[in-house]
Amino acid sequence: MKKLIISLAFFLALIGVSVYEIVMTSKTFSELEQLTQTAQTAAEFCVEYKQNSEKQREKDGEESEGAKTAFETAEQNAMRDISEIETYWGKRKIGAMFFGNHTVVKSVDERIATLKMQAKSGQWEDAAATAAAMRTYFFDLKDDTHPTLSNLF
Numbered sequence: 293m294k295k296l297i298i299s300l301a302f303f304l305a306l307i308g309v310s311v312y313e314i315v316m317t318s319k320t321f322s323e324l325e326q327l328t329q330t331a332q333t334a335a336e337f338c339v340e341y342k343q344n345s346e347k348q349r350e351k352d353g354e355e356s357e358g359a360k361t362a363f364e365t366a367e368q369n370a371m372r373d374i375s376e377i378e379t380y381w382g383k384r385k386i387g388a389m390f391f392g393n394h395t396v397v398k399s400v401d402e403r404i405a406t407l408k409m410q411a412k413s414g415q416w417e418d419a420a421a422t423a424a425a426m427r428t429y430f431f432d433l434k435d436d437t438h439p440t441l442s443n444l445f
């Protein structure tokens with residue numbers, strides 16, 4: 293009888309850890325998806341303001357202060373949003389490494405670093421495309437955390 297109770301306790305502990313893993317990883321990738329969507333929108337605004345200022349520069353021969361200020365504000369917002377992604381992932385990375393695949397963790401690190409470097413170098417078109425791809429990637433990872441027949445076997 294004692295063996296049955298001990299076995300049942302281990303089984304329940306294993307189930308509890310499994311449920312925690314599903315909830316934690318799903319929440320992590322869901323939040324990363326939302327943060328990346330915000331960063332994508334901010335990067336798209338940068339692209340738009342950059343194109344508008346270039347059109348105005350071609351038309352008038354100089355860039356207006358308003359267009360320059362709007363672009364700088366959009367850049368600051370985008371960099372802030374990308375920093376939020378990096379900060380959030382830094383907090384959740386250890387848990388993701390503990391429960392998840394190390395290749396996935398490395399891939400997320402690389403994608404965030406790529407997005408940050410594209411933004412720092414002013415490649416806003418590439419940054420917007422990278423953020424869109426990251427959103428899709430996080431959505432797929434979130435769906436992959438839920439147990440289904442396709443990811444059990």
